[in-house]
Amino acid sequence: MNRRHLRIYQALLLFAIFAFWQLATDPELIPPFVWDNPNRAAFFFGEPLKMFQAIWVWFSSGTIYPHLWVTLQETALAFVIGSALGLVIGLWLGLSPTASALFDPYITAMNAMPRVVLAPIFMVWFGLGIWSKVALGVTLVFFIVFFNVYQGVKEVSPVVLNNATMLGASRKQLLRYVYLPSATSWVFSSLHTSVGMAFVGAVVGEYLGSAKGVGYLIHMAEGAFDINTVFAGILVLTAFALVLDLVVTRVEKRLLVWRPTQSETEQL
């Protein structure tokens, strides 16, 4: 199967799923055989056509944009702050055995804690605006980046370090020219996961209490038992996550050109 055919089949599969969904939930197309009330299926599972209608209304009237923008802002801020903190603290603990021995059990404990339960606390601390969502996202992103950087620092090749030392690098220069680039590469290798986590933090935060954002839209629709809008929100979020992932892949490719990948390595 070549690439173009694959894409066509993928699109067809998507279409088939939605078509089946529509058929199975439409009260007039299929005689009810599970529930006695013909509208029951649509009540529980929604109707794709109505979902797309809701999405269409959102985008054509432009009401969705401020919500998407808020979610995007929260995701970006959570990612940047979480990564920066993870990078700095990962470098610090990676380079200082005493500090890492001291903090080790606390880091493990904090990572083991389900961080979603912190959301209400963040709401009390930072209010219902974007910052409580950013804080939740940061706690999720931080640990991914932190562990990657920590491991990355420990695994810097001793030969590369010795070589840089022999070339005259001071301790400060080793940090800047060897440890930092090495650690940064580990941040980028966890980019997909950490951006995803920032997104999860933003949406979950919005869902638990906010006045804006796609998570908020879903929460409101759920309160009104409007299952079609809930699904519409989920579809928008999914598409949004896909776009985000695409952007990350682009950025990654640009930043990690130096990294050998099996298929790309060209020997001269």
Place this chain on the structure above:
Amino acid sequence: MTAAVHFDRITCTFAGKGGGSYTAVKEVTLAIGDGEFVSIVGPTGCGKSTLLNVAAGLLKPSTGTLSVFGETLAGINKHAGYMFQSEALMPWRSCLDNVAAGLEFRGEALTRARAKGEEWLSRVGLAGFGDRYPHQLSGGMRKRTSLAQMLILDPKILLMDEPFSALDIQTRQLMENELLELWNADRKSVLFITHDLEEAISVSDRVVVLSAGPASHPIGEYAIDLPRPRDVAEIRHTRRFIELHDQIWHAMKDEVLKGYLQTKNRVVA
């Protein structure tokens, strides 16, 4: 004349994992003259690299002193360039930036460092490859980059730890010839480590044979009176080369066997 590098009764003992200790080299006294090309050969695991790390200042000897141009070494040996056996290039830096790194560390302006880097790249036959990353280069090209990276700082002493052992024989002879050519241009002191006796004889002024470890020490020194400039591929077939090879190999053979048995027993035990 003061020696470029002088090992004075150097002993290196490492703490073992099981509480015991392991003496890699014992009471090594050795001098490398200014502008002299000295090779150290010996069986595997005899502490050749340990000696080199001591000369570089990366490793502090347990006892004994190391002096560089008559001064006792404390910390990193700033007169020395080091070429490692395994990959030592920074993978996130392009070939050119790797070569220019030493100058950058020394605080030279980036444009000047890069210009000098280009110059050195063409001198080792890598002109036009400056924007490649190490993984895009072949093993031989990476070694050339390492060579340029070391020589750009114009060190007075070159420390080389089996630098070409990972290369195939043709590339290796090519690199050896290039090294000799570069060395001939301005004679630096070289301490060259190898397990390959032929390589040692074809490049050096003097070959030092180390005994098998633990507690290895020099057991013989041989002046190599082959005329320079040399072609390493051709010189192997001259009569004098074969004589020297026989002579040194004869002295080395027992040690190599000893070293082999020890490693074997260690694996079995």
